[in-house]
Amino acid sequence: xxxxLMAPALLxxxxxxxxxIAGNAYAFVxxxxxxxxxxxxxxxxxxxxxLFGSVQLRRLLRNTIVISGMRLxxxxxxxxxxxxxxxxxxxxPLRRSxxxxxxxxxxxxxxxxxxxxFRLLSPTEGLFNVVLQSLGLEPIFFMTKPEMFRDxxxxxxxxxxxxxxxxxxxxxxxxxxxxxxxxxxxxxxxKWRRIRHITLPSISGTIIILLILSVGNMINENFQQxxxxxxxxxxxxxxxxxxxxxxxxxxxxxxxxxxxxxxxxSVVAFLMIVGANAIARRTRQSGLF
Amino acid sequence: xxERRERVGSxxxxxxxxxxxxxxxxxxxxxxxxxxVIVLPFIHIIGISMASPEATTRGIDFxxxxxxxLEAYRQVFSxxxxxxxxxxxxxxxxxxxxxxxxxxxxxxxxxxxxxLPAHRFFNLxxxxxxxxxxxxxxxxxxxxSLGLLNTYWSVILATAIxxxxxxxxxxxxxxxxxxxxxxxxxxGASEPRILSSVIVPLSTPALAAITLFYAVSRWNGFFQALMxxxxxxxxxxxxxxxxxxxxxxxxxxxxxxxxxxDMAPQSVRMAVVIAAxxxxxxxxxxxxxxxxxxxxxxxxxx
Numbered sequence: 001x002x003x004x005l006m007a008p009a010l011l012x013x014x015x016x017x018x019x020x021i022a023g024n025a026y027a028f029v030x031x032x033x034x035x036x037x038x039x040x041x042x043x044x045x046x047x048x049x050x051l052f053g054s055v056q057l058r059r060l061l062r063n064t065i066v067i068s069g070m071r072l073x074x075x076x077x078x079x080x081x082x083x084x085x086x087x088x089x090x091x092x093p094l095r096r097s098x099x100x101x102x103x104x105x106x107x108x109x110x111x112x113x114x115x116x117x118f119r120l121l122s123p124t125e126g127l128f129n130v131v132l133q134s135l136g137l138e139p140i141f142f143m144t145k146p147e148m149f150r151d152x153x154x155x156x157x158x159x160x161x162x163x164x165x166x167x168x169x170x171x172x173x174x175x176x177x178x179x180x181x182x183x184x185x186x187x188x189x190x191k192w193r194r195i196r197h198i199t200l201p202s203i204s205g206t207i208i209i210l211l212i213l214s215v216g217n218m219i220n221e222n223f224q225q226x227x228x229x230x231x232x233x234x235x236x237x238x239x240x241x242x243x244x245x246x247x248x249x250x251x252x253x254x255x256x257x258x259x260x261x262x263x264x265x266s267v268v269a270f271l272m273i274v275g276a277n278a279i280a281r282r283t284r285q286s287g288l289f
Numbered sequence: 290x291x292e293r294r295e296r297v298g299s300x301x302x303x304x305x306x307x308x309x310x311x312x313x314x315x316x317x318x319x320x321x322x323x324x325x326v327i328v329l330p331f332i333h334i335i336g337i338s339m340a341s342p343e344a345t346t347r348g349i350d351f352x353x354x355x356x357x358x359l360e361a362y363r364q365v366f367s368x369x370x371x372x373x374x375x376x377x378x379x380x381x382x383x384x385x386x387x388x389x390x391x392x393x394x395x396x397x398x399x400x401x402x403x404x405l406p407a408h409r410f411f412n413l414x415x416x417x418x419x420x421x422x423x424x425x426x427x428x429x430x431x432x433x434s435l436g437l438l439n440t441y442w443s444v445i446l447a448t449a450i451x452x453x454x455x456x457x458x459x460x461x462x463x464x465x466x467x468x469x470x471x472x473x474x475x476x477g478a479s480e481p482r483i484l485s486s487v488i489v490p491l492s493t494p495a496l497a498a499i500t501l502f503y504a505v506s507r508w509n510g511f512f513q514a515l516m517x518x519x520x521x522x523x524x525x526x527x528x529x530x531x532x533x534x535x536x537x538x539x540x541x542x543x544x545x546x547x548x549x550x551d552m553a554p555q556s557v558r559m560a561v562v563i564a565a566x567x568x569x570x571x572x573x574x575x576x577x578x579x580x581x582x583x584x585x586x587x588x589x590x591x
Binding site: 102 | 306308309312315316319320323324326327328330331333334337351352391392393395396398399402405411414415418420421422423424425426427428429430431435446447449450479480481484505508509510511512516527528530531533534555558559561562565566569570573576577580
């Protein structure tokens with residue numbers, strides 16, 4: 001009986017999540033739209049061999065790892081620091097309003113965030129360049145500079161998502177027994193010591209789990225963000241798997257090769273996430289699932 | 290040396306020690322500058338969106354325009370494609386959320402019933418699709434083969450069920466005492482009846498939260514529409530926003546380039562940005578309240 005209830009959902013799962021997995025068969029076929037899938041020649045691993053020897057793979061992999069790594073390295077500590085600092089704010093309304101403010105960008109769409117970013121970086125009217133010009137300096141065409149692109153992505157990502165992490169850690173902090181703090185204060189521990197010996201260890205569980213899961217997720221670059229921000233000048237530093245697949249496959253019609261690329265990425269992502277979760281489980285007896 | 294003073298019977302009150310003062314300074318600087326960095330762009334964008342035509346032709350307004358007007362908004366809301374975009378976003382959001390909730394709630398309910406044969410299998414299945422993504426092209430090809438390209442349904446269906454949300458709901462359902470389920474069953478209620486009359490009323494906070502999350506996600510969605518839909522009459526506002534990022538606004542707002550004689554594009558662009566944000570901002574208080582709950586629901590049971 002319950003099956004009947006679940007049926008539409010299961011059908012959906014089948015059609016839109018499982019059946020597409022079979023669609024990766026296109027990666028093994030020299031697909032020609034005219035001949036259709038079954039009329040196209042089976043080529044086995046040809047496209048994968050092509051992929052593994054290609055410059056593209058190196059570039060896509062490098063960009064993905066570097067961008068995710070930078071995001072992790074620069075983005076990970078901020079929510080923790082902020083949460084600890086905000087948690088201590090004595091005035092409840094002030095604390096609440098700050099929380100609300102920093103959390104808002106998380107709920108905005110990427111097109112909105114991208115539009116704001118482009119505006120701020122605009123060579124003619126963006127805030128940064130207006131300041132530069134008023135100082136007599138030349139404006140910077142930010143979006144044409146490959147060396148800046150990854151930094152822009154990272155900062156943009158922090159702007160959008162740090163608030164979310166902060167709320168998570170704040171929730172974890174509120175679970176810490178206040179008596180621990182009090183006894184530490186009575187024992188004469190300074191503020192910094194209290195943070196080091198009480199606060200941080202208490203939320204270390206949350207931190208570790210999030211860290212492990214973030215690493216596991218590293219290959220799932222934030223496709224939408226990059227897609228909106230990138231332009232051909234920046235492909236060398238910013239092109240990642242899914243932007244490549246979208247451009248070459250859906251826009252460019254090179255179905256077989258891009259399916260191979262996409263499939264490769266899906267498998268690696270799967271292995272990394274499962275692996276990370278297994279590790280997280282081992283350390284803390286709980287994972288995402 | 291530090292000084293302390295303790296009052297018996299209440300929490301110890303310390304006179305600010307020197308390192309506490311340093312801490313307060315660090316706290317203020319960090320938190321303050323972070324908040325400012327978050328808020329400033331918004332204020333700036335709102336300002337630019339309200340720049341009057343005279344102000345923009347006069348030259349660069351640094352942070353806030355010298356003269357205000359709602360002309361940009363007037364232009365935005367009288368432009369047929371933008372209005373259509375909002376209308377489409379509404380459709381995608383309402384229909385998308387309804388479909389998503391219908392599918393997710395029934396799925397999660399089924400997943401929560403431990404006695405169900407294949408219970409483990411279904412749960413593993415949902416977890417599996419959460420970690421293994423079939424890929425962009427295969428999904429595109431499936432949508433195409435279903436004949437859904439260029440239809441509203443492609444976007445509504447493509448991401449209907451978010452497995453993460455499904456698991457959160459499942460955890461919530463699992464916490465509902467079995468006795469309630471059983472007594473309803475004994476009373477002769479069918480499963481759908483049990484779901485609607487017993488489970489749902491008990492789960493309103495969780496359901497409300499997930500509904501809200503789906504709604505936000507649908508309103509903010511742009512990529513599926515971009516990928517599946519070529520007919521600009523069906524584009525949601527977010528896709529128009531994205532088009533604006535690359536193309537001249539002349540092709541976006543209205544068809545007649547002459548419409549832009551008086552208005553600098555930037556204010557119109559920013560007006561579209563603000564308008565696309567408004568619904569999210571409006572539900573924001575509810576979002577915050579439910580998100581905290583959502584974390585608790587999902588994380589605790591893990």
